[in-house]
Amino acid sequence: MFASMDSVTAFAPATVSNVACGFDVLGFPLESPGDEVTARFWGRESPARDATPVANVRIDEILGDNGRLPRDAARNTAGVAAQALLTRLGERRGVALTIRKGLPLSSGLGGSAASAVAAVVAVDALVGAHSSLETLMSCAFEGERIGAGSAHGDNIGPAVYGGFVLVRVANPPDVIRLPVPAGLTAVVVHPDLEIETAKARALLGTTVPLADAIRQWANLGTLVDALHRGDFAQLARSLEDTIAEPRRATLVPGLAAIKQSALDAGALGCSLSGSGPSLFALCRDARSAAAVAAAMTRSVKQHIGGEPQTYVSPISTRGARVIAR
Amino acid sequence: MFASMDSVTAFAPATVSNVACGFDVLGFPLESPGDEVTARFWGRESPARDATPVANVRIDEILGDNGRLPRDAARNTAGVAAQALLTRLGERRGVALTIRKGLPLSSGLGGSAASAVAAVVAVDALVGAHSSLETLMSCAFEGERIGAGSAHGDNIGPAVYGGFVLVRVANPPDVIRLPVPAGLTAVVVHPDLEIETAKARALLGTTVPLADAIRQWANLGTLVDALHRGDFAQLARSLEDTIAEPRRATLVPGLAAIKQSALDAGALGCSLSGSGPSLFALCRDARSAAAVAAAMTRSVKQHIGGEPQTYVSPISTRGARVIAR
Numbered sequence: 001m002f003a004s005m006d007s008v009t010a011f012a013p014a015t016v017s018n019v020a021c022g023f024d025v026l027g028f029p030l031e032s033p034g035d036e037v038t039a040r041f042w043g044r045e046s047p048a049r050d051a052t053p054v055a056n057v058r059i060d061e062i063l064g065d066n067g068r069l070p071r072d073a074a075r076n077t078a079g080v081a082a083q084a085l086l087t088r089l090g091e092r093r094g095v096a097l098t099i100r101k102g103l104p105l106s107s108g109l110g111g112s113a114a115s116a117v118a119a120v121v122a123v124d125a126l127v128g129a130h131s132s133l134e135t136l137m138s139c140a141f142e143g144e145r146i147g148a149g150s151a152h153g154d155n156i157g158p159a160v161y162g163g164f165v166l167v168r169v170a171n172p173p174d175v176i177r178l179p180v181p182a183g184l185t186a187v188v189v190h191p192d193l194e195i196e197t198a199k200a201r202a203l204l205g206t207t208v209p210l211a212d213a214i215r216q217w218a219n220l221g222t223l224v225d226a227l228h229r230g231d232f233a234q235l236a237r238s239l240e241d242t243i244a245e246p247r248r249a250t251l252v253p254g255l256a257a258i259k260q261s262a263l264d265a266g267a268l269g270c271s272l273s274g275s276g277p278s279l280f281a282l283c284r285d286a287r288s289a290a291a292v293a294a295a296m297t298r299s300v301k302q303h304i305g306g307e308p309q310t311y312v313s314p315i316s317t318r319g320a321r322v323i324a325r
Numbered sequence: 326m327f328a329s330m331d332s333v334t335a336f337a338p339a340t341v342s343n344v345a346c347g348f349d350v351l352g353f354p355l356e357s358p359g360d361e362v363t364a365r366f367w368g369r370e371s372p373a374r375d376a377t378p379v380a381n382v383r384i385d386e387i388l389g390d391n392g393r394l395p396r397d398a399a400r401n402t403a404g405v406a407a408q409a410l411l412t413r414l415g416e417r418r419g420v421a422l423t424i425r426k427g428l429p430l431s432s433g434l435g436g437s438a439a440s441a442v443a444a445v446v447a448v449d450a451l452v453g454a455h456s457s458l459e460t461l462m463s464c465a466f467e468g469e470r471i472g473a474g475s476a477h478g479d480n481i482g483p484a485v486y487g488g489f490v491l492v493r494v495a496n497p498p499d500v501i502r503l504p505v506p507a508g509l510t511a512v513v514v515h516p517d518l519e520i521e522t523a524k525a526r527a528l529l530g531t532t533v534p535l536a537d538a539i540r541q542w543a544n545l546g547t548l549v550d551a552l553h554r555g556d557f558a559q560l561a562r563s564l565e566d567t568i569a570e571p572r573r574a575t576l577v578p579g580l581a582a583i584k585q586s587a588l589d590a591g592a593l594g595c596s597l598s599g600s601g602p603s604l605f606a607l608c609r610d611a612r613s614a615a616a617v618a619a620a621m622t623r624s625v626k627q628h629i630g631g632e633p634q635t636y637v638s639p640i641s642t643r644g645a646r647v648i649a650r
Contacts, residue, residue: 026546168562176550208538213541214350224550225501
């Protein structure tokens with residue numbers, strides 16, 4: 001049942017979570033960028049008589065983080081996620097990880113989730129376990145929860161499954177893959193800013209006005225129906241965030257103007273990606289997305305300055321995957 | 326353009342609103358019971374030189390309310406709704422209404438909405454206006470808002486349009502008709518209790534925990550997807566109310582036990598209809614609904630006593646309509 005090979009590298013994509021009206025429950029992946037994790041066995045194997053699982057994951061190297069992420073596997077999202085899977089599988093061989101961050105840190109593009117998901121996919125292939133997507137999601141969720149301090153599944157879910165993913169319950173996963181209408185294309189602009197997820201979350205508080213919440217679930221129901229019917233006009237109406245964006249607007253200078261530039265250029269909607277500072281827009285086709293990307297990038301430079309990174313991608317229907325063995 | 330006839334009678338059905346996870350935004354009609362409103366012209370016509378619309382609706386008779394509803398058209402949901410439509414149409418002839426309440430008062434079955442909707446449908450046909458469903462909904466909403474003190478569209482919408490209706494915005498209406506899976510059947514039990522909507526609403530307060538709200542919109546998105554795919558197992562998981570039912574549970578003695586009796590008998594889910602005291606269950610087919618109806622009725626008698634009224638009906642895809650001219 002368990003095969004063995006020298007090393008396996010997996011890719012997990014950037015993900016846009018919240019998607020305006022789906023705070024903590026909705027997300028989708030881009031085709032790129034993403035994080036890559038390479039897993040290989042290393043010498044240490046936990047002794048067979050040791051009944052409790054041991055920490056048999058180590059991190060060899062992290063590239064692309066400017067030394068900012070923890071090298072201690074027990075405090076690293078990828079390390080914790082890999083360990084969760086090995087423990088669940090009863091695997092006693094040691095596994096070493098190399099992490100290549102393709103995603104900027106604290107960008108609102110699901111970087112923690114991408115590393116955790118790439119790690120479990122790589123480790124699963126390394127040991128030849130063929131775990132279910134539910135198991136991979138559950139272990140990646142553990143990684144994000146412990147490694148990043150909190151987790152909500154709306155980055156993990158899309159990174160594992162691909163496509164528009166609604167996370168009814170994150171763990172154990174109750175995950176719904178929604179249809180992706182033909183043509184639908186995402187624009188993401190990452191301003192030259194960093195926002196800590198924990199700080200962005202603190203702005204929300206722990207209660208919300210009932211009227212705002214009602215509007216949010218009306219919009220989310222409207223969005224799900226619009227995806228099923230490929231109704232872009234209705235999708236556009238649903239892309240309204242009454243919960244997070246109004247309370248986080250101060251984190252991104254010029255947010256209202258940047259949004260307006262996207263809408264003026266033809267976007268169906270525009271809001272923060274995750275807790276920001278990245279912004280996403282949804283567009284009816286690639287041509288519209290190109291115009292929206294240009295307008296948003298210009299507006300971000302004008303209001304925030306620096307050198308924003310801009311990505312244009314279809315809603316990727318592929319989740320994380322092995323890219324090299 | 327305007328035809329004339331002696332009288333028109335319209336029927337508008339009982340509606341189940343909230344539907345567990347769709348507080349204030351989701352509802353569906355039963356085939357019966359419902360309210361009937363007969364409209365006919367009467368002598369008084371507002372003078373043509375009077376630029377402001379006059380109160381040219383009167384209520385001749387209300388049957389089935391034990392004298393409890395206001396006979397003053399300006400304070401009656403049906404009267405206000407009819408007046409709103411006549412004003413919008415620029416109609417200057419007087420209209421008299423007779424209202425036959427088929428729905429028990431304060432039952433949680435959308436009685437105010439049914440009277441308002443039946444009134445606008447009857448008046449529209451009487452004057453031959455062929456108004457859009459949006460116009461009818463908007464005028465009925467005015468009737469419920471003024472006549473009942475508040476309105477949320479999740480009874481009005483289903484009573485006008487039929488089928489599972491998601492009300493993104495009540496007025497001006499942005500209304501989405503959701504698919505109704507084959508077989509889906511509702512059971513409604515009206516216990517021998519009355520709950521004032523205003524009191525039930527006061528129990529909710531004006532803010533809710535963010536975590537409860539997140540769970541609610543995850544469930545509503547899950548429900549919309551389940552209706553589109555006819556996935557009864559997923560529909561069952563989505564029928565969870567984290568907002569209203571927990572805060573209103575004390576209004577209905579034995580609520581938890583009654584719900585459990587429905588689930589034990591095979592219901593997909595069970596919750597309060599509107600603000601209660603009526604309870605609804607959704608079932609996969611008519612046969613299951615018969616068993617659930619028997620179990621719920623027995624349980625309601627045991628925990629509440631009195632003589633409950635029990636209704637079994639497919640999710641009606643027909644809204645209000647003219648039944649006699």
